[in-house]
Amino acid sequence: MTLLAVSGILFAVGAIFGNMVLIAMSLPPFFLFILGVLLTPPRRITADTPDIPKKLRTGQEFVFTRKVTIDGGVGTVKILQKLPDEIELLAGNNLKVLWKWWGTETVEITCRLRCIKKGGLTIPPLQWQSDNMIGMTAQGNAGEAIETTVWLRLLTPGQIRSLPSIAVTPFPLADIPRVGIPSTDFREIRSYVSGDPMKNINWKATARRHTTAPLVNEYEKEGKKAVLLFLDAGATMQVGNSVESLLEYGVEATSNLVLYFTARGYRVGLAVNHTPSLFFYPESGQRQNVLILPKLNQLKPDSRIVPLIETIEVFRNHILNFDPLSIIITSLDGDTMNSLPQSLRKLKMYYSRRRRFPILMINITARNMIPPPKDHATNITGLMNLRERPRVRAINTSGITVADWNPKQETFRKVMSRQVKRR
Amino acid sequence: MKRLDQIIVVIEIFLIVIMSIIAAYSLFGTNIWGYLLGFGLILIGVLTIVWKNRRPEIFSSLVILSAICCLFQHNRVDLLADFNNGSLPGISTTLIEACGLGLVTVLGYLMLKLLNNIQIEHKSLVDGQAEKEEIRSVTRDKMMAAAIFVFLSGMISIPVILLSNGLMVGISNALSGFSGNIVAIGLGIMLLLASCLYWLGRTLRS
Numbered sequence: 244m245t246l247l248a249v250s251g252i253l254f255a256v257g258a259i260f261g262n263m264v265l266i267a268m269s270l271p272p273f274f275l276f277i278l279g280v281l282l283t284p285p286r287r288i289t290a291d292t293p294d295i296p297k298k299l300r301t302g303q304e305f306v307f308t309r310k311v312t313i314d315g316g317v318g319t320v321k322i323l324q325k326l327p328d329e330i331e332l333l334a335g336n337n338l339k340v341l342w343k344w345w346g347t348e349t350v351e352i353t354c355r356l357r358c359i360k361k362g363g364l365t366i367p368p369l370q371w372q373s374d375n376m377i378g379m380t381a382q383g384n385a386g387e388a389i390e391t392t393v394w395l396r397l398l399t400p401g402q403i404r405s406l407p408s409i410a411v412t413p414f415p416l417a418d419i420p421r422v423g424i425p426s427t428d429f430r431e432i433r434s435y436v437s438g439d440p441m442k443n444i445n446w447k448a449t450a451r452r453h454t455t456a457p458l459v460n461e462y463e464k465e466g467k468k469a470v471l472l473f474l475d476a477g478a479t480m481q482v483g484n485s486v487e488s489l490l491e492y493g494v495e496a497t498s499n500l501v502l503y504f505t506a507r508g509y510r511v512g513l514a515v516n517h518t519p520s521l522f523f524y525p526e527s528g529q530r531q532n533v534l535i536l537p538k539l540n541q542l543k544p545d546s547r548i549v550p551l552i553e554t555i556e557v558f559r560n561h562i563l564n565f566d567p568l569s570i571i572i573t574s575l576d577g578d579t580m581n582s583l584p585q586s587l588r589k590l591k592m593y594y595s596r597r598r599r600f601p602i603l604m605i606n607i608t609a610r611n612m613i614p615p616p617k618d619h620a621t622n623i624t625g626l627m628n629l630r631e632r633p634r635v636r637a638i639n640t641s642g643i644t645v646a647d648w649n650p651k652q653e654t655f656r657k658v659m660s661r662q663v664k665r666r
Numbered sequence: 667m668k669r670l671d672q673i674i675v676v677i678e679i680f681l682i683v684i685m686s687i688i689a690a691y692s693l694f695g696t697n698i699w700g701y702l703l704g705f706g707l708i709l710i711g712v713l714t715i716v717w718k719n720r721r722p723e724i725f726s727s728l729v730i731l732s733a734i735c736c737l738f739q740h741n742r743v744d745l746l747a748d749f750n751n752g753s754l755p756g757i758s759t760t761l762i763e764a765c766g767l768g769l770v771t772v773l774g775y776l777m778l779k780l781l782n783n784i785q786i787e788h789k790s791l792v793d794g795q796a797e798k799e800e801i802r803s804v805t806r807d808k809m810m811a812a813a814i815f816v817f818l819s820g821m822i823s824i825p826v827i828l829l830s831n832g833l834m835v836g837i838s839n840a841l842s843g844f845s846g847n848i849v850a851i852g853l854g855i856m857l858l859l860a861s862c863l864y865w866l867g868r869t870l871r872s
Contacts, residue, residue: 244867245723245779251863253772255856260741263761263831268768270823271816275776278815317811319787319804340796342807376808376815378783 246276246377279377285316285343290369290386299358299393301495304333308353309369309386313343318375324352325367328486329360329393343373358393360486361494361540365390394540395498431461469510469525469567471558472497473590474539475551476517479577481544482609492607492650493572494539499655500570501539505531512561514554517545522557525567551586562593568601575631576609584634587643602643603662606635611651670805671788674781675716681781682711682725685774689729692736692767695757703732715778719785722778729771740764765827773820780812 250272257265290311299305313320324337335354358364368384432448435457443459452458474497480490497513504511505528512525513535521542523535551573561567569590573583587604594600608631610624635645648658690704711725735755759767784805791801 246776247863247867249772249775251859255859258855258859259853260738262737262741263827264737264740264764264768266830267765267823267827268772270826271769271772271776271819274819274822275815278819319808336795336797338794338796340791340800340804342804342811344807376780376811 246272246279250276276377279375279379282317282375283315284318284373284375284379284381285313285320286373286381286383287314287316288312288320288322288371288373288383288385289314292387292389295366295389295391297391299364299391301358301361301393301396303393304355304357306353307356307366308351311339311350311352311369311371311385313341313348313350316373316375316381317344318342318373320371320373322350322352323370323372324354325370326354326356327364327366329358329362329364330366331357331359333357360491361393361395362543363390363541364393392540394536395495397499397502397536427462429460429462432458433461435459469512469561469565470500470504471525471562471567471569472500472511472513473551473554473569473571473573474513474515475571475573476515476521476542476545477549477551479551479574479583480607482574482577483612487612488544489574489577489607489609489612490542490544492648493574494542495650496572496605496607496648496655496658498536498539499659500572501535502532503659505529510567511535512558512567514557515539515542516549516551516554517542518549520549520554520557522554525561525565550582552582552589555586555590559593562590566594566601568603570603570605572605572607574607574609575634576607576627584638587638587641591642599644600642604638604643604645605658606645606647608647608649611649670802670809671785674785674788674805674809678716678778678781679712681774681778682715683708685726685729685771686711688767688770689732692733692757692759693755707732715782719782722775722782726771726775726778729775733767733771737764737768761831769820769823773816776819777812777816780816781809784808784812 250269253265253269253272256262257267257269288311290309293308295305295307307324309324311322319340319342322339322341326332326337333355335352337352337354339350339352341348341350352369366389368388369386370382370384372380372382374380432445434454435444439459443462444457445460446457449457474493476490476493480488480493482489483491501511501513508527510525510527511523511531513521513523515521521538523531551571562569571587571590575583587602590602591600594602610627613623613627635647638645644662646658646662648655686704686707689707690700694700694703707725707728710728711722714720714724715722736757736759739758740761787808788801788805791804
């Protein structure tokens with residue numbers, strides 16, 4: 244519009260004064276404007292929709308290529324493929340700029356990408372903007388959005404093996420369950436109690452003993468012990484950024500534990516202090532994986548704080564009756580309100596008094612997520628370490644096993660390997 | 667990339683110098699005031715356009731204002747007859763020379779404006795982390811297109827000016843015999859033109 248204004252002013256003054264020179268001067272801006280109007284910015288821009296796997300894993304790399312066809316108009320074309328937060332650009336560029344003369348032009352946007360965060364993933368349509376010489380612009384989208392899901396990196400079965408011996412930690416690798424269907428493996432002979440089936444009475448043994456109460460054969464029960472997982476998804480775990488947070492690592496640890504225990508026949512239950520609440524009562528089999536893992540994959544940080552203690556209360560009866568292994572996935576670094584000891588006390592109350600409770604706490608450390616300090620006065624990581632050490636010691640002495648996991652330094656597989664270590 | 671930036675700056679300085687010299691010469695000729703004015707215009711042009719990277723409107727307005735006395739010598743409607751006893755400062759030029767002076771001034775302004783846009787876009791692309799090779803290619807092509815567009819607009823204007831010159835003589839002869847107020851006619855034309863421009867702007871926007 245500036246061109247038209249300049250042309251108009253020169254022409255008007257020229258017309259008033261009858262000045263041929265000023266009228267002549269008004270013509271080039273006018274003709275430049277007309278040329279700009281005739282040669283519009285490119286508007287017909289189309290893009291294809293590439294095929295990418297429907298199921299990706301965190302850390303997986305893939306190549307994303309979009310072929311763009313530009314037709315009509317003359318001018319600069321800027322093409323931008325926006326990338327969601329769950330994706331990291333490794334190579335290539337998601338922005339392309341070109342000047343288009345007459346005719347049709349075809350370009351390709353190629354990027355090497357890596358999935359860095361779990362959850363649903365939507366790669367939006369291509370955005371384009373074009374402008375011509377005099378600043379007329381056009382913009383729009385091309386191609387279609389691509390939907391896929393990024394799953395957590397899970398341990399493959401057999402990566403952590405166990406040998407029959409005394410466990411260092413209360414991992415129930417060789418424990419037997421209290422409930423379940425009796426198998427054909429003989430376990431012991433014991434006195435008859437009300438409710439025992441008649442077919443299990445060992446008549447010969449009863450006759451030899453000369454006792455009034457008959458003796459019955461006890462068989463090993465099928466299935467294994469129950470494991471209860473408590474994932475802390477409250478304020479404690481909201482340390483980090485949108486890509487890397489304690490909750491993300493907590494979900495990774497929980498998913499791997501679910502996969503690990505279900506693969507070995509344990510009955511696995513899960514409670515997450517999230518809004519809405521997320522509870523899965525202990526069940527065995529692959530069905531639990533199908534139920535739990537997609538829900539964990541979609542778990543997002545929750546702004547409303549639900550204390551961990553409330554989720555422990557949900558499994559009260561189960562803990563009292565079946566004495567399961569409880570695993571709490573949380574972080575002492577993020578527990579600024581010091582609410583964790585209260586939750587642990589509550590959990591311990593439901594177990595019978597013994598030297599060591601079957602409770603394991605996976606403590607995810609956040610120290611390495613904080614940028615390294617520049618001077619000693621702001622050495623937050625060091626201060627966090629100093630603050631945490633006595634708390635870990637206190638939890639350990641109270642009979643709860645604490646397993647530290649620093650995601651920046653080791654994989655969760657290593658932590659798991661440490662826990663199943665035998666004497 | 668740096669080199670293309672430097673080429674744009676060199677072209678801008680060249681245009682500023684040419685426009686300033688022509689404007690200063692048209693007003694004062696080759697005397698000391700002419701040199702001073704020329705130097706002042708170059709300084710303003712370099713400071714505003716090259717150094718501060720502002721739009722070239724201020725500099726171009728000053729150039730046109732400097733050359734306006736020379737251009738007003740070719741008024742057919744003598745509204746400035748009472749001003750300075752009818753004699754305007756500035757060197758005397760023929761109509762063709764004055765048209766040449768006017769065209770150089772306005773084409774220079776257009777080129778400076780387009781180069782300024784290219785510079786702004788170049789900077790935004792560099793900030794936006796586009797590929798260096800793509801930025802270089804786009805800037806080069808855009809500079810070429812700017813030169814072609816400005817040249818074409820100048821070339822189209824020349825035959826139109828020559829044709830309308832004859833028409834202007836006829837119109838001014840007709841107007842000289844008209845008894846009405848010439849200022850009112852001029853304002854009427856201006857309003858008509860403004861209405862046309864407004865309509866054109868609305869149509870393009872829709």
